[in-house]
Amino acid sequence: MNNRTLTHWNVFLGETRxxxxxxxxxxxxxxxxxxxxxxxxxFIQLGIYSFQNGISRGYLGDKIEILILGFFVFSxxxxxxxxxxxxxxEGASTGVLEHLMLSPVSSRYVLLYxxxxxxxxxxxVYLLLLPVSMLICxxxxxxNLPKLVxxxxxxxxxxxxxxxxxxxxxxxxxxxxxFANLMQFVILALMVLPSCPFSPYSxxxxxxxAAALISAVGGKAQIGxxxxxxxxxxxxxxxxxxxxxxxxxxxxxxxxxxxxxx
Amino acid sequence: xxxxxxxSKTYELDGEKIEAVKPFSMEITGGKVCCFLGPNGAxxxxxxxxxxxxxxxxxxxxxxxxxxxxxVRGAFLGKTGVVLEGARNIHxxxxxxxxxxxxxxxxxxxxxxxxxxxxxxxxxxEKYKDTExxxxxxxxxxxxxxxxxxxxxxxxxxxxxxxxxxDMEISRTIMELMRREKNNNRIIIITTHDAEFIERxxxxxxxxxxxxxxxxxxxxxxxxxxxxxxxxFSSAYINLxxxxxx
Numbered sequence: 001m002n003n004r005t006l007t008h009w010n011v012f013l014g015e016t017r018x019x020x021x022x023x024x025x026x027x028x029x030x031x032x033x034x035x036x037x038x039x040x041x042x043f044i045q046l047g048i049y050s051f052q053n054g055i056s057r058g059y060l061g062d063k064i065e066i067l068i069l070g071f072f073v074f075s076x077x078x079x080x081x082x083x084x085x086x087x088x089x090e091g092a093s094t095g096v097l098e099h100l101m102l103s104p105v106s107s108r109y110v111l112l113y114x115x116x117x118x119x120x121x122x123x124x125v126y127l128l129l130l131p132v133s134m135l136i137c138x139x140x141x142x143x144n145l146p147k148l149v150x151x152x153x154x155x156x157x158x159x160x161x162x163x164x165x166x167x168x169x170x171x172x173x174x175x176x177x178x179f180a181n182l183m184q185f186v187i188l189a190l191m192v193l194p195s196c197p198f199s200p201y202s203x204x205x206x207x208x209x210a211a212a213l214i215s216a217v218g219g220k221a222q223i224g225x226x227x228x229x230x231x232x233x234x235x236x237x238x239x240x241x242x243x244x245x246x247x248x249x250x251x252x253x254x255x256x257x258x259x260x261x262x
Numbered sequence: 263x264x265x266x267x268x269x270s271k272t273y274e275l276d277g278e279k280i281e282a283v284k285p286f287s288m289e290i291t292g293g294k295v296c297c298f299l300g301p302n303g304a305x306x307x308x309x310x311x312x313x314x315x316x317x318x319x320x321x322x323x324x325x326x327x328x329x330x331x332x333x334v335r336g337a338f339l340g341k342t343g344v345v346l347e348g349a350r351n352i353h354x355x356x357x358x359x360x361x362x363x364x365x366x367x368x369x370x371x372x373x374x375x376x377x378x379x380x381x382x383x384x385x386x387x388e389k390y391k392d393t394e395x396x397x398x399x400x401x402x403x404x405x406x407x408x409x410x411x412x413x414x415x416x417x418x419x420x421x422x423x424x425x426x427x428x429d430m431e432i433s434r435t436i437m438e439l440m441r442r443e444k445n446n447n448r449i450i451i452i453t454t455h456d457a458e459f460i461e462r463x464x465x466x467x468x469x470x471x472x473x474x475x476x477x478x479x480x481x482x483x484x485x486x487x488x489x490x491x492x493x494x495f496s497s498a499y500i501n502l503x504x505x506x507x508x
Binding site: 006007008010011013014015017018021022025026094095096097098099100101102103104105106110251254255256257259 | 271273274282308311314315316317318336337339340342344346348349350351352353354355356360363364365366367368369370371372394
């Protein structure tokens with residue numbers, strides 16, 4: 001490993017360890033979050049079956065899978081968008097925000113690694129809870145795991161892009177909690193846009209990645225390499241734009257001298 | 263060697279330009295403690311923040327060992343330990359040891375248990391090494407912040423009021439540490455109002471007043487030039503500052 005790679009690797013390990021310590025030390029928060037997720041997965045299945053009224057169990061099963069995937073997609077997007085801003089707000093209140101800017105790899109990469117750790121933890125928890133909820137509800141279905149991960153990655157990258165854009169606003173305007181409420185509806189709108197296969201809506205961030213995941217994993221649709229390449233390239237392009245905007249916001253705050261003021 | 267060349271900072275507030283630091287130049291060599299003095303709002307913290315890149319200068323450049331900092335910022339930060347003013351340096355939810363490990367990682371370094379433990383011992387933090395920092399006193403939190411900066415084995419140390427609000431015993435421990443660290447050929451820049459700290463540790467003194475900078479070779483020079491009947495450093499320093507006012 002060369003020096004630069006080793007530096008980035010150590011920063012990533014630091015973020016992983018920080019997330020692990022916070023999870024372990026504040027286990028009750030983690031437990032409540034996990035329980036929430038489990039209850040949601042259970043109730044979504046039990047709830048739909050309670051309204052079956054003559055509709056075939058097979059048809060309902062398909063709907064449940066789509067709903068569960070939809071919730072997974074919503075969670076990944078929410079996590080990708082909120083981690084950067086919440087890390088900035090937390091850093092500002094606990095005081096270590098400026099130290100993130102003092103890392104030799106730059107704050108953008110520290111925040112990206114922090115989001116990656118959250119995404120990995122979230123993915124593992126989700127995949128562990130899904131079979132538990134199936135057991136509880138006695139409703140079993142299969143999910144193509146490699147496919148899920150394949151489509152979750154560009155979705156996470158595109159969500160991080162939006163997260164960096166929100167982060168840029170947080171650095172300059174400080175109080176962006178109100179945006180977070182609005183973001184829920186923006187996420188839902190992006191999720192339901194018909195952007196897979198190609199349509200004008202495919203140009204939006206997050207939308208084609210979310211649609212591809214739901215179609216490919218939930219609808220078992222075969223998506224060609226053309227669209228697959230597009231969602232990867234588009235998510236990376238948006239991520240680079242998001243990181244660039246974040247860098248510009250950071251430089252603006254440094255010029256104005258408002259970086260550490262909250 | 264750290265070279266500051268024509269560095270200045272002007273802020274704009276409600277359309278009015280405020281010159282926080284007027285253009286100044288200086289050189290700081292390794293193995294010396296440079297203390298920045300001056301009244302509140304004189305621009306000391308702004309200079310520390312410009313040195314570590316948290317504030318962008320309006321003009322001038324910072325050159326470290328022949329390299330312009332704006333071009334090699336990442337490399338420079340990898341060799342720099344910073345303690346900012348107030349309680350803004352550590353994760354409250356981590357223990358001292360975890361904080362030191364985290365900040366080493368944040369600087370791209372691996373863990374070094376022996377090295378980290380040596381600073382825990384030197385700063386008398388063994389008893390608290392597994393206690394979350396939010397439960398520590400302000401003094402011990404400051405010790406942790408300093409331990410984090412020192413454990414990076416940084417070539418440059420920038421400390422903004424490291425002894426502010428600390429009792430004499432802790433201040434003296436930090437003084438001892440600074441003396442020890444400068445013998446490792448580190449460049450140490452400290453802003454402080456602590457007269458005893460300056461008398462015991464400063465090799466070079468830079469006084470900031472009204473955005474201007476006045477340089478001295480240690481507290482002795484200030485006493486020699488500005489002391490009247492009272493030969494204490496603090497009195498000489500007050501005479502100096504009043505002189506600048508006039």
